[in-house]
Amino acid sequence: MLSVTDLHVAYGGAGVLRGASLEVREGETLGLLGRNGMGKTTLVKAICGLRPPTIGSGSIRLDGVETTGWSSLAIARRGVGLVPQGRRVFGSLTVEENLRVVARSSADGRLPAWDVPAVYDFFPRLAERRRQASRVLSGGEQQMLAIGRALVTNPHLLVMDEPTEGLAPAVVDLIADRLRELCRVGIAVLLTEQNVDLALEVSDRIAVLGDAGTVAWQGTAAQLRADPVPLHEHLGV
Amino acid sequence: MSLTTLATQVLNGVSFGGLLFLVSSGFTLIFGLLRVVNLAHGALYLVGAYVGIATYTATSSFVLGAAAAAGSVALLGIGLERTVLRRVRGRELSEVLLTVGVSLVLADLCLALFGGDPKQVDVPSALAGSVTLGGFAYPRYRLFVAALAIALAVVLYVLTQRTKLGATIRAGVDDREIANALGVDISRVFTGVFAFGAALAGLAGFIGGGMLAILPGADVDILLLALVVVIVGGLGSVKGAAIGSLLIGLIDAFSKAWIPDLAYFTVFAPMALLLLLRPSGLFGKAA
Numbered sequence: 094m095l096s097v098t099d100l101h102v103a104y105g106g107a108g109v110l111r112g113a114s115l116e117v118r119e120g121e122t123l124g125l126l127g128r129n130g131m132g133k134t135t136l137v138k139a140i141c142g143l144r145p146p147t148i149g150s151g152s153i154r155l156d157g158v159e160t161t162g163w164s165s166l167a168i169a170r171r172g173v174g175l176v177p178q179g180r181r182v183f184g185s186l187t188v189e190e191n192l193r194v195v196a197r198s199s200a201d202g203r204l205p206a207w208d209v210p211a212v213y214d215f216f217p218r219l220a221e222r223r224r225q226a227s228r229v230l231s232g233g234e235q236q237m238l239a240i241g242r243a244l245v246t247n248p249h250l251l252v253m254d255e256p257t258e259g260l261a262p263a264v265v266d267l268i269a270d271r272l273r274e275l276c277r278v279g280i281a282v283l284l285t286e287q288n289v290d291l292a293l294e295v296s297d298r299i300a301v302l303g304d305a306g307t308v309a310w311q312g313t314a315a316q317l318r319a320d321p322v323p324l325h326e327h328l329g330v
Numbered sequence: 331m332s333l334t335t336l337a338t339q340v341l342n343g344v345s346f347g348g349l350l351f352l353v354s355s356g357f358t359l360i361f362g363l364l365r366v367v368n369l370a371h372g373a374l375y376l377v378g379a380y381v382g383i384a385t386y387t388a389t390s391s392f393v394l395g396a397a398a399a400a401g402s403v404a405l406l407g408i409g410l411e412r413t414v415l416r417r418v419r420g421r422e423l424s425e426v427l428l429t430v431g432v433s434l435v436l437a438d439l440c441l442a443l444f445g446g447d448p449k450q451v452d453v454p455s456a457l458a459g460s461v462t463l464g465g466f467a468y469p470r471y472r473l474f475v476a477a478l479a480i481a482l483a484v485v486l487y488v489l490t491q492r493t494k495l496g497a498t499i500r501a502g503v504d505d506r507e508i509a510n511a512l513g514v515d516i517s518r519v520f521t522g523v524f525a526f527g528a529a530l531a532g533l534a535g536f537i538g539g540g541m542l543a544i545l546p547g548a549d550v551d552i553l554l555l556a557l558v559v560v561i562v563g564g565l566g567s568v569k570g571a572a573i574g575s576l577l578i579g580l581i582d583a584f585s586k587a588w589i590p591d592l593a594y595f596t597v598f599a600p601m602a603l604l605l606l607l608r609p610s611g612l613f614g615k616a617a
């Protein structure tokens with residue numbers, strides 16, 4: 094599905110990733126952990142073709158196709174759905190418009206198809222708010238919208254950058270419940286999280302970004318739950 | 331001042347404001363999405379006027395003249411955006427200077443092709459003459475311009491607020507980067523909006539030719555007024571362009587009637603005042 098090999102990424106001269114490698118397999122959820130500023134968002138941006146940063150060397154492949162250096166538009170159309178850090182909903186658009194402007198059908202018939210009504214079923218709260226300008230929604234509602242907005246593009250790979258950041262515990266539970274549901278239906282997910290418990294719970298496998306700008310540890314979530322030493326070592330938790 | 335003179339001045343203001351709206355709505359739409367202050371907008375107005383007049387003269391069809399004015403300037407806009415402006419996207423100073431350069435080139439081309447004599451549009455008989463309104467006569471063409479501007483305002487409102495295309499444009503204004511990353515081809519939307527805004531300028535030139543003289547320098551005059559309108563209304567806001575056009579149209583009409591020597595002052599002074607009090611204009615978003 095997604096494979097990142099020996100990726101070097103920098104802002105101007107300052108290298109953030111210095112040889113990061115990871116893989117997201119068909120239908121699995123990969124949790125990407127790492128302390129503040131370790132480069133999780135930088136990796137997400139590199140995968141989605143957002144600039145800055147710039148990619149120095151290394152390779153990013155989607156379904157075996159080299160997409161390093163592609164425009165974000167081309168990558169999106171290749172089947173990557175982005176839920177950006179900070180949500181970034183289109184504030185002057187209503188909830189419904191946010192979904193309609195990006196909705197498109199998938200080339201791939203294997204996954205369940207998402208359309209606007211399906212997103213409303215998935216997040217009933219959004220249906221209640223459909224005519225409201227998205228800028229007046231609560232943080233949790235905006236997060237649901239950001240996720241729904243990525244889903245209606247019918248991605249093969251869903252990339253979520255800290256979807257529970259800054260949310261109240263009750264809302265985190267709700268989002269977590271929806272994440273479990275998404276992971277269950279078999280869409281491939283790359284999920285960055287500060288909330289380690291949540292990531293361990295919903296992910297199949299975990300990758301931890303370390304100080305060196307590389308993936309310092311990789312393995313199954315079950316392994317980490319049984320032996321959390323790498324978490325102490327690289328995250329200080 | 332008699333009631334009739336008052337009513338005449340109000341209508342003069344509204345109709346001139348209508349013309350200003352035709353020009354400034356395109357200008358503000360382009361700025362809203364592309365963040366380009368297109369100082370060639372006045373030159374596009376001039377090109378539209380000349381092409382429209384030439385077509386109208388050749389075919390005797392007012393509608394064809396208007397279509398040629400809008401169509402040719404739309405194509406010019408597409409060319410400009412794709413070949414020239416795209417190269418300097420995001421570098422504000424280069425963008426502004428380039429549009430100034432383009433406007434100088436276009437104005438000179440117009441001078442070479444169409445000469446320096448003032449031209450005007452001899453309005454077709456259906457729009458000529460005057461209408462009697464409660465005891466006084468008023469030029470029919472000016473009422474037509476006002477009605478056209480109102481129709482345009484309605485169309486623009488419906489287009490931007492009620493259609494998917496409009497929502498897509500607003501999404502691009504809100505967060506161009508994320509729209510792209512979710513598979514919306516914003517650069518195509520950019521070109522489309524630029525072409526549409528340019529078409530409005532071209533159309534305004536031809537329509538304006540029935541009210542104002544078309545000659546070298548008319549591009550600068552109209553550009554300055556459009557700038558005042560959008561600065562007063564708020565750059566990027568179509569609603570602001572509508573209110574600003576009406577305001578500046580009325581101020582212009584009354585100051586020409588009362589204090590003709592200060593006509594420029596009375597247009598620019600409110601702008602300066604407003605800039606002091608509300609730097610982002612009446613409906614502009616604060617930077």
Ligand SMILES: Nc1ncnc2c1ncn2[C@@H]1O[C@H](COP(=O)(O)OP(=O)(O)OP(=O)(O)O)[C@@H](O)[C@H]1O
Pocket residue numbers: 104109127128129130131132133134135136145178287
């Ligand atoms: N636009 C930028 N220009 C320069 N440096 C940047 C830029 N964005 C991020 N950085 C730097 O790159 C490093 C990695 O940032 P990144 O946002 O990828 O971290 P992160 O792991 O996502 O952190 P967080 O958990 O806070 O979201 C940080 O040191 C940050 O200061």
Ligand SMILES: [Mg+2]
Pocket residue numbers: 133134135178254255
């Ligand atoms: Mg981040």
